Amino acid sequence: MDLLALADFNLVARHGGLGRAARAADRPKATLSRRVSDLEASLGVRLFERGSHTLKLTQEGRALFERTETLLTEIGEAATSIASGGEAPRGRLRISAPLLFSQMALGTLSARFALRYPEVRLEITTEDRAVDMVEEGYELVIRVNPDPDERLVGRVLLRDRLVAVASPALQRPMPEVAARAVVRASGHPSVWELASGQGDLRMSIEPVLRLASxxxxxxAARTGIGAAVLPLSLVAGDLHSGALVHWGDVKGRPIEIWALYPSRRLLSARVSAFLEFLKEAFPLGQPEELAAYLTHEAAAR
Known part of the structure; x- marks a missing residue:
């Protein structure tokens, strides 16, 4: 495959047309058109649907663009790095991260990272689903307790645990009485398996609210309407201030927050920089370090 033709195809796809691509790169429009046609001929597929005034990627063209855009960017960065004698973080860095972690810390962290590395164009999307990194063009994903995947490698950023908490105004029920509880809207256990200073406890619950986040x-738990099971990082400040009290630790698998990237690819300078930045932010990997971001946010109000 002609790498120059592939680069010109990416240029046209990124700008959405031959004219805009030619103006952006200061290249002849006819040259770009010929390169794209040569690439289509070599692959035996049509990459663009050509209208009278527009170009639109075909399904094959979009697949090729999504799979090669990041790779071509890395090749360009490598060439620039070698020519300049050093590899500085630069270019676009797309990250997928879970909702709660993003809401708690990534707004602040992404701004600090951008200040330190102004040549990196950081893009963070928030979603809890397991994205396909290669297909969807992500260089790094942050996930909670990810399933094993031989295509990915990474490191644990943080370890957390689930705790049962309630407002001091809510009386803890006797063992034979179900506790009023606020639970997730989708799926929840009917019994909490807790470990506390008084020993292990099976606590039946009666959901009084089902909420999405x-x-x-x-x-809701702060109001006293019901107890809740939540990550320690999310309620550490409330436990410290007395707004919530601790009923016990939930027994079971601990929470691990991972940063993952494709194992088949060498890390770019921007991914390495972001991983080191996260390591600086959470040097011990403890829930209190994540909770501190909520404490700082409350203090700033």
């Missing part, structure tokens, strides 16, 4: 559940 953990932050909503925490806010």
């Amino acid at each position: 953990l932050i909503m559940i925490r806010d």
Whole structure:
């Protein structure tokens, strides 16, 4: 495959047309058109649907663009790095991260990272689903307790644990009485398996509210309407201030927050820089370090 033709195809795809690509790169429009046609001929597929005034990627063209854009960017960065004698973080860095972690810390962290590395164009999308990094063009994903994937490698950023908490105004029920509880809208156990200073406890629950997000559940628990099971990082400040009290630790698998990247690819300078930045932010990997971002946010109000 002609690498120059592939680069010109990416240029046209990125700008959405031959004219805009030619103006952006200061290249002849006819040259770009010929290069794209040569690439289509070599691959035996049509990459663009050509209208009278527009170009639109075909399904094959979009797949090729999504799979080669980042790779071509890395090749360009490598060439620039070798020519300049050093590899400085630069270019676009796309990251997928879970909702709660993003709401708690990534706004502040992304701004600080951008200040330190102004040549990196950081893009963070927030979603809890397991994205396909290669297909969707992500260089780094942050995930909670990810399933094993031989295509990915990474490191644990943080370890957290689930705790049962309630407002001091909510009386803890006797063992034979179900506890009023605020739970997730989708799926929840009917019994909490807790470990506390008084020993292990099986606590039956009676859901009184079903809410979509953990932050909503925490806010509802503060009112005293019911107890809740939440990550320690989310409620550490409330436990310290007395707004919530600790009923016990939830037994089971601990929470691990991972940063993952494709194992088949060498890390770019921008990914390495972001990983080191996260390591600086959470040097011990403890829930209190994540909780500190909420404490700082409250203090700033």
